[in-house]
Amino acid sequence: MDLYIDRDQLAVGLSRVQGVIERRSTFPMLSHVLFHAHKDGLRVTATDTEVAYIGDLPANVQQPGELAVDASNLFAMVRAYGDTTVHMKTLPGNKLDVSCGRSEVRLPGAPASEFPAMPAFDPRGTARLSEGALRRLVDQTSFAVASEDHRFGLNGAHLEERKNAAGERVLRIVATDGHRLSAAEARIEGEVALSPRMLVPRKALAVMKKLLEGDTETVELGFGEGAIRLQRAGQTFWFRLLDGEFPDYSAVVPKEGKHVAIIGREELSSTLKRVAILVQDRARAVKFSFREAELEIQVHNVDRGEIVESLPIELEGEPIVAGFNVRYMQDILAVTKGSTIRLEMAHPLAPCLVRDPESDEAFFVVMPMRLD
Amino acid sequence: MHAEPRIACLDLDTFFVSVERLLDRRLLGVPVVVGGLGGRGVVTSASYEVRALGVRSGMSIADARRRAPDAVYLPVRHGVYGPYADRVRTVLERYTPAVQVASIDEFFLDFRGCERLWARPEDDDGDATVARVARAMRLAVQVETGLPSSVGLGSNRAIAKIASGRAKPAGVVFVRSGREAAFVAELPVRKFPGIGPVAERRLQDAGVFVLGQLAEPTDTVQRAFPEHVASVRAAVFPDEAPALGPDRPAFHEHDPHGDAHGSMSNERTFRDDVHDPSVVIDQVRSLAEHVAWRARKRGVLARTVVLKLRYSDFQTISRSRTVPATDDPARMADVALELLKEGRTRPLPIRLIGVGVSNLQLPAPQLALPLSTQPAALSAVDAVRARFGYEAIRLGRAR
Numbered sequence: 001m002d003l004y005i006d007r008d009q010l011a012v013g014l015s016r017v018q019g020v021i022e023r024r025s026t027f028p029m030l031s032h033v034l035f036h037a038h039k040d041g042l043r044v045t046a047t048d049t050e051v052a053y054i055g056d057l058p059a060n061v062q063q064p065g066e067l068a069v070d071a072s073n074l075f076a077m078v079r080a081y082g083d084t085t086v087h088m089k090t091l092p093g094n095k096l097d098v099s100c101g102r103s104e105v106r107l108p109g110a111p112a113s114e115f116p117a118m119p120a121f122d123p124r125g126t127a128r129l130s131e132g133a134l135r136r137l138v139d140q141t142s143f144a145v146a147s148e149d150h151r152f153g154l155n156g157a158h159l160e161e162r163k164n165a166a167g168e169r170v171l172r173i174v175a176t177d178g179h180r181l182s183a184a185e186a187r188i189e190g191e192v193a194l195s196p197r198m199l200v201p202r203k204a205l206a207v208m209k210k211l212l213e214g215d216t217e218t219v220e221l222g223f224g225e226g227a228i229r230l231q232r233a234g235q236t237f238w239f240r241l242l243d244g245e246f247p248d249y250s251a252v253v254p255k256e257g258k259h260v261a262i263i264g265r266e267e268l269s270s271t272l273k274r275v276a277i278l279v280q281d282r283a284r285a286v287k288f289s290f291r292e293a294e295l296e297i298q299v300h301n302v303d304r305g306e307i308v309e310s311l312p313i314e315l316e317g318e319p320i321v322a323g324f325n326v327r328y329m330q331d332i333l334a335v336t337k338g339s340t341i342r343l344e345m346a347h348p349l350a351p352c353l354v355r356d357p358e359s360d361e362a363f364f365v366v367m368p369m370r371l372d
Numbered sequence: 373m374h375a376e377p378r379i380a381c382l383d384l385d386t387f388f389v390s391v392e393r394l395l396d397r398r399l400l401g402v403p404v405v406v407g408g409l410g411g412r413g414v415v416t417s418a419s420y421e422v423r424a425l426g427v428r429s430g431m432s433i434a435d436a437r438r439r440a441p442d443a444v445y446l447p448v449r450h451g452v453y454g455p456y457a458d459r460v461r462t463v464l465e466r467y468t469p470a471v472q473v474a475s476i477d478e479f480f481l482d483f484r485g486c487e488r489l490w491a492r493p494e495d496d497d498g499d500a501t502v503a504r505v506a507r508a509m510r511l512a513v514q515v516e517t518g519l520p521s522s523v524g525l526g527s528n529r530a531i532a533k534i535a536s537g538r539a540k541p542a543g544v545v546f547v548r549s550g551r552e553a554a555f556v557a558e559l560p561v562r563k564f565p566g567i568g569p570v571a572e573r574r575l576q577d578a579g580v581f582v583l584g585q586l587a588e589p590t591d592t593v594q595r596a597f598p599e600h601v602a603s604v605r606a607a608v609f610p611d612e613a614p615a616l617g618p619d620r621p622a623f624h625e626h627d628p629h630g631d632a633h634g635s636m637s638n639e640r641t642f643r644d645d646v647h648d649p650s651v652v653i654d655q656v657r658s659l660a661e662h663v664a665w666r667a668r669k670r671g672v673l674a675r676t677v678v679l680k681l682r683y684s685d686f687q688t689i690s691r692s693r694t695v696p697a698t699d700d701p702a703r704m705a706d707v708a709l710e711l712l713k714e715g716r717t718r719p720l721p722i723r724l725i726g727v728g729v730s731n732l733q734l735p736a737p738q739l740a741l742p743l744s745t746q747p748a749a750l751s752a753v754d755a756v757r758a759r760f761g762y763e764a765i766r767l768g769r770a771r
Contacts, residue, residue: 176741176743178740178741178743179738179739179740179741180741181741247743248743249743251742251743252741252742252743284737285737285738323737325738349739351741351742365741367738367739367740367741368739369737369738369739370737370739371737
């Protein structure tokens with residue numbers, strides 16, 4: 001293998017691989033990237049056997065060939081290069097010679113035959129949606145996936161196909177950690193063939209966030225037996241689904257709230273940023289007092305101080321006081337775009353429905369906290 | 373600053389008997405015993421007429437019948453007394469927001485900060501105000517619920533509790549600041565909360581009979597019973613014990629109502645010793661259901677499940693296991709049954725079985741989404757019981 005490649009292209013390709021590799025495995029190949037140089041360019045492959053990534057990079061290939069090397073060291077090296085062209089060449093004894101400008105390193109490698117084979121994939125159906133839409137689905141839901149692995153049924157995101165209010169077919173992603181829930185949907189075309197009782201693991205969501213950087217381009221989802229394959233221009237991402245029964249979440253989505261508040265999103269976000277500074281312990285509630293035309297947010301922390309901020313709101317229904325985990329609210333504000341945010345609740349201890357009033361593509365449910 | 377006497381203990385006098393008398397006026401003035409009436413039942417509550425004959429709660433019914441053959445013996449009616457205790461609590465909460473339910477017939481109240489609210493020109497000082505309010509409160513309980521009670525006031529819970537015992541029947545005893553040591557000096561050691569029959573015997577064997585001996589211990593007593601000495605001294609010299617001093621809330625920090633403290637358990641002595649494992653298993657489930665319900669009523673979760681087992685030859689074993697915090701009866705029953713399986717090593721019949729929980733904690737302030745059906749079912753069960761009593765609904769089991 002002997003090739004020249006643009007430093008930035010190589011850095012981007014290797015950065016996508018970083019989320020896929022498994023550094024802590026006893027099997028060293030899972031922390032490696034496999035280079036396969038062919039006449040049209042350079043293919044990079046990485047897998048931890050649960051997720052796998054294949055990406056094609058433009059390169060000037062002098063001589064085809066293959067070699068696997070440690071992905072994180074090479075990535076760190078490439079990022080530190082000042083020049084624009086990188087020359088990679090295999091040396092006898094499975095070594096990779098990498099040079100850029102006046103720098104030259106030799107990295108130990110492993111033959112391609114030691115690299116795990118990519119799993120066979122036979123889709124039962126394929127569907128398409130825009131890259132921006134899929135990215136939004138992942139962004140709006142991935143933060144709510146339970147972080148403790150033992151929460152069976154909650155440790156991944158749930159997928160479903162349904163019809164929206166306009167009668168269009170949509171793909172919906174739902175995630176919950178047991179305290180809050182996110183659901184987002186986007187129009188989809190083609191054949192959705194979901195495996196029942198299967199969840200998208202957290203890692204796959206994180207990798208998708210990194211990969212999906214386009215907007216209007218189309219991505220294709222292939223639905224296989226217990227696995228999904230995502231294809232976008234020059235890249236393939238495959239992930240195994242987790243076994244787990246997602247709970248019936250429809251019952252926890254409030255149907256109608258007696259108290260409805262409309263709040264400026266930017267204003268609320270900037271208030272919460274300040275409020276969060278005084279929230280030491282995430283287990284402590286922040287007090288939200290919804291009044292006729294004003295929301296007062298208050299934190300009292302013996303060690304750090306007190307903060308009271310009020311911002312204008314529109315409130316339908318009686319005033320209400322409820323406690324919330326400020327982080328949960330911040331997470332939602334970060335993934336909604338509208339100028340306002342709508343909070344709807346029936347009771348200070350009942351689920352609170354949060355949504356962007358200008359969009360019906362996503363909703364969020366947050367359980368309140370008890371106020372001392 | 374002195375630890376001011378602002379903690380009250382209100383104890384309902386002969387509570388079960390008092391309730392039975394409210395329900396049946398013919399029992400007034402008649403000697404009454406409430407307890408388990410089976411062959412091995414014990415006295416739960418005895419009227420003062422019966423107490424005069426030497427009958428005490430905890431005594432076996434057979435013993436009680438020998439001493440008071442003419443008394444009226446009534447079975448304990450579960451679910452009947454709870455609503456009366458709730459009514460008492462409602463009255464108490466008018467006097468101070470800090471009311472802690474210690475047991476069905478015992479309440480602790482914290483009056484700190486309430487003096488000015490209740491002060492009247494004729495009160496000499498805060499002590500006078502609190503003493504007057506305590507008397508008014510005791511009377512209000514009597515008038516509004518029909519239940520007699522006794523109130524003790526002191527600078528801490530232990531002194532208040534002992535004082536409430538001295539106030540019986542239907543009185544108020546106020547232990548002024550600085551008088552605690554003198555107040556307990558001549559009282560038997562058993563009167564101190566936390567000193568039970570076993571500790572009492574050990575203390576008596578060492579020549580310690582009254583609390584004064586623990587409050588002002590000799591070196592030998594100090595060495596032999598350092599913990600009892602420490603707890604008694606903390607109660608009678610509150611100003612000297614910084615750890616329990618006036619700056620510390622009387623009810624534990626981070627746990628404003630003290631709800632997470634202690635343990636709770638239920639046990640059952642079989643009428644006849646039991647061989648049949650399925651009977652024992654059913655009983656464990658039933659006890660677990662009851663304990664879990666009590667935990668939910670108190671709003672606490674338990675981390676440790678305890679199983680108690682007494683064989684027909686009176687050998688008693690106790691096994692416990694710590695699990696993720698729960699108030700779910702099925703979960704508690706499963707753990708108790710595992711403990712039973714592991715702990716029951718002898719082929720003897722079983723005389724008594726008990727299920728308890730300890731290591732109690734308050735649930736996190738963050739509420740959970742009601743995602744699974746189980747909690748909703750349990751809250752429905754609790755709602756039915758709140759209205760119609762414990763026995764109105766019981767958990768079934770798929771066979």
